[in-house]
Amino acid sequence: MDLKQLQYFVSVIEHMNFSKAAEKLHISQPSLSNAIKKLEQEIGSPLLERNTRKLHLTEAGQLLYERAIVVLKNIEILKLEIDEVVVHGTSEITIGVMESIKHWLPKVISEYKNRYPKMVFHLVDILGSERVKNSLRSYKTHLVITNQLIDDEDFEVKSLYEERLVAVLPLDHPLAEKEKLTIADICKEPFIIGKEGFQTRRDILNAFEKEGKDIKIQFVIERFEIALSLVRENLGISILPEKYLQGPTLKTIVQKEIDSPYLRRNVYLVYMKNRHLPVAIHQLLIEIEQCFSVKTN
Structure with missing residues (x-):
């Protein structure tokens, strides 16, 4: 079993149609059908029931589909993280911001630039809890500063100030x-x-x-x-x-x-718990938190 087979299988399930899936994958329908049959042979169990016009997942097929989605998503995330480390290194950071932090964030960045002078900052407006979560989960932002309390378990949330x-x-x-x-x-x-x-x-x-x-x-x-x-x-x-x-x-x-x-x-600093972040970005997280911990101690 390899990643290409999993991609083919997931595409078939998402379309519930071999011809549409083959078109999306840019391969022939016979090639796709043979790939799924080979996958079933390797697993030793049917994955799809083909005795009607519609495809139906078997119990083994349902299990494989659920696990394949997770595997492929993790591979996608890994590629993004590797690209960030190998291609971009510590040269870029994207922060989701709101308008009201305009007076203090530039001061933090100014101090930070003394340590990382080549870092390029992308500051983008991110408003609303759903946009905050989507931007972080899709890796469009490294961190977000928001007044939205995000309580999903995959996020790290730090209260900066009231x-x-x-x-x-x-x-x-x-x-x-x-x-x-x-x-x-x-x-x-x-x-x-x-x-x-x-x-x-x-x-x-x-x-x-x-x-x-x-x-x-x-x-x-x-x-x-x-x-x-x-x-x-x-x-x-x-x-x-x-x-x-x-x-x-x-x-x-x-x-x-x-x-x-x-x-x-309250204003919060939010980022993904399990995302790999370069050392330079971790340092910015620390400096943002320290900016307010010093004032409140």
Whole structure:
């Protein structure tokens, strides 16, 4: 039994049709049929029942199919990992990111570049728990920084920090004079919020619901920078992560704490547990974690 035989067998099962499978594999139907017959002879048991128009798996065929899927997937992963080590070495890293980490991640990368100056970084937007999981499992990203709590057993999840979600107001807004706001203060204001599927949106709507208040949504946005632009033009108010608002942003808007236990969120570092990662990438994981462990100790 070899890998090619397993690939042929899996293709037949996925199509449940020899001619379609042969076409997909770019071989003749007789060659495919002979390969499956040879596999059955090696195993010593029929794998498929062919006495009707439709193919059916025997018990042995079902077992082989389930195991073959795992074997072929592991081979695919191994090829990716070997390619990464042999072809790319430690020269590239892809990180799934969210907009709110723009102030601290570049500082970590700057320090890291002193140790690995030739490393090329690919920073890609990854939002939503399903996209996070798919990007990691398909090896499109090495690690992801997210506010989504991923609890699947094949992921390593490190909590980096907790932060407040704070109100963002125009400089001349009447509420800007208050030291601290409540949800009751802002519930009647025109509101700027992220689109469906964003964790921050869910957190905000949950806070309003817990307080028994409605929210007047006027703008639905994909990026925080758009929310800030709308706030500056006095078109509404928003609630954003406090770390996103660090830096020169504060000179153009007013940031106010909201008295609500629900307007907080955690940010996580997520990567695959069993994926081989080069030493250079492991070092980046360590430096990201250390960035926040130092501040909280």
